[in-house]
Amino acid sequence: MSATVTIKGQVTIPKSVRDHLGIVPGSRVDFRRTADGQIVIEPAEAKPSSRFSQLKGHAGEGMATEDIMALTRGEP
Structure with a gap:
């Protein structure tokens, strides 16, 4: 070729x-x-995905604000 x-x-x-x-x-x-x-x-x-990649585009239906904040902070 x-x-x-x-x-x-x-x-x-x-x-x-x-x-x-x-x-x-x-x-x-x-x-x-x-x-x-x-x-x-x-x-x-592929680059390793960040903890923010799960939130890209939306916060996810049914997620509470506290859960979103914990996720962005890297808390378990």
Whole structure:
């Protein structure tokens, strides 16, 4: 497989490679060099979610204010 590099240094990853790696629009990828000098592309590891990610977009139906405050403070 081959791809052409644009003037901006961009390359379209072939669909078969994207499908194999599970890469979708918005995915992040890592490039790393192996011991023998080859370059490998792989999906980037997801960042650990924060305690706030559960609240993104809404406070959650049925959650009391005290529960929300405890969650944002990291209290059990």
